[in-house]
Ligand SMILES: CC(=O)N[C@H](C=O)[C@@H](O)[C@H](O)[C@H](O)CO
């Protein structure tokens with residue numbers, strides 16, 4: 596889920612609620628709040644709590660709410676984890692701390708402090724290309740041994756690694772596919788579902804894709820993944836992915852403001868091409884009967 600700001604760039608609770616409400620009607624099972632797409636890393640702890648509070652007020656009980664609580668300092672992450680628990684969220688999740696090149700032991704300690712601070716389930720967020728930290732198999736195995744660690748979101752590109760982690764974690768260990776461009780590949784290699792940054796502008800299409808896979812309609816699934824990928828390729832061609840996604844939502848009457856710098860805004864000069872892209876998404880959604 597993206598964050599929603601007012602026109603001055605402050606978190607806007609009403610807009611957050613409107614966005615959460617929109618997703619509740621699309622078929623998705625949950626919201627991942629404050630992650631990469633949610634710009635949690637660009638917000639103060641208070642702002643992250645404000646976003647979560649608005650989400651919970653709007654869709655608590657309707658959707659599973661997974662909260663990204665990772666911050667650079669362990670202390671702040673723990674504070675956010677406790678707040679997520681008090682808010683009634685369903686699970687917490689975190690990336691490693693960034694900037695410092697941390698040892699495996701340091702990252703493990705960072706995550707463990709959050710886990711120990713609450714009784715909520717924990718989902719590891721493994722995104723090596725953005726954090727520079729490569730989750731090793733031994734660390735994954737140690738983490739997955741704990742009942743409280745219920746899964747991992749795999750944002751790296753290797754579906755082989757995804758499959759290896761699934762096998763190491765066992766049947767009841769959830770693996771979420773990260774790269775939207777290979778959702779189908781991830782599912783085929785054992786992912787139980789997905790959490791992704793472009794679902795926010797085409798949630799119905801990913802639900803249909805997931806259904807095709809579950810029903811073993813692999814030709815249809817492949818064709819849809821390829822068409823989704825044409826859309827993602829275009830989304831990635833704008834000054835920022837989330838800026839493009841937020842502008843598309845705005846064309847649908849859902850205002851979420853611009854992303855926060857250093858993520859670049861997507862200006863008016865892109866309006867015509869975004870109108871066309873939005874049409875492409877909506878036409879494909881209609882074609883899929885979703
Ligand atoms: C690095 C990153 O943020 N990856 C996201 C989550 O895994 C993806 O969902 C991408 O946003 C998406 O695949 C577009 O490239």
Ligand SMILES: CC(=O)C(=O)O
Nearest residue numbers: 630631632790791792
């Ligand atoms: C992109 C994504 O999965 C996230 O919001 O973390």
